[in-house]
Amino acid sequence: MAYKHLLVPIDGSDIGFKAIEQxxxxxxxxxxxxxxxxxxxxxxxxxxxxxxxxxxxxxxxEAKKFFEKARKITTEKNISPSFRIAEGKPYEKIIEVAKLLGCDLIIMGSHGRGSIEKFFIGSCTERVLKEAPCPVLVVRD
Ligand SMILES: Nc1ncnc2c1ncn2[C@@H]1O[C@H](COP(=O)(O)OP(=O)(O)OP(=O)(O)O)[C@@H](O)[C@H]1O
Ligand SMILES: [Mg+2]
Structure with a gap:
């Protein structure tokens, strides 16, 4: 199994940048x-x-800053990703974009910036896990 197109949704949290690295x-x-x-x-x-x-x-x-930081991480690894901004409910847009681009793996954080409770996974991740058209890799902190 070789993945062809990875989707990495980020919300600016540290764990998202960890997901980008992976x-x-x-x-x-x-x-x-x-x-x-x-x-x-x-x-x-x-x-x-x-x-x-x-x-x-x-x-x-904000997105611009996140993307700049993301680009630094990927450039170091000789990868040049595409960047996208969408507007709406994060989980809905993540799924929509995954379908639109034909992504075959979503890599995202278990939590984001809104996290209070570390035991459960974040609500966005939970919804994506339920409805994603492809496998999802959840990166933990
Ligand atoms: N606005 C967003 N844009 C892109 N990806 C997002 C967005 N919000 C969340 N994500 C993705 O979902 C992951 C988990 O975030 P999530 O929102 O589920 O958790 P949380 O913020 O800790 O909790 P909650 O939002 O439920 O209070 C993030 O690491 C990121 O990959
Ligand atoms: Mg959140």
Whole structure:
């Protein structure tokens, strides 16, 4: 089994960058493509009242920083991933993008930035595990 296209959704947490490191190693091993995705959260737990342009702009600025950090990690491993921003419910977008790009492995963190309880896995990861069109590798901290 050789993976051809890895999807790495990140939310800016340390564990996401750890996932990028592991994904880059796998991308090298399988000579696979790699896409890094950040979802600007909209709907669901986020009240739509906050969905004003300035907030979106702020998220975009954040995403840029996350992507720069991600690029540093992948460049060191001689991998050049694609970067993508989507807007919506993170788990829905992760699944949508995985289907759209035909990704055959999703590599994500067990937790993200919103984590309080370390025992359970994060809600986004849980939903992706339930609905993903492909295998999911969950990176723990
Ligand atoms: N906005 C996002 N964009 C891209 N990936 C995300 C996003 N949010 C979460 N993820 C992915 O899901 C992983 C786990 O995050 P998740 O949101 O499930 O946990 P949490 O933030 O600790 O808990 P919760 O959000 O349920 O309070 C992250 O490491 C990342 O891979
Ligand atoms: Mg979260």
């Amino acid at each position: 994904a880059a190693d796998l991308a090298k091993q399988y000579n696979a493509k790699m896409t890094i995705l950040f979802v600007i959260p909209k709907g669901g737990e986020f009240v739509d009242l906050f969905n004003i342009k300035t907030v979106t702009k702020a998220f975009e600025e």
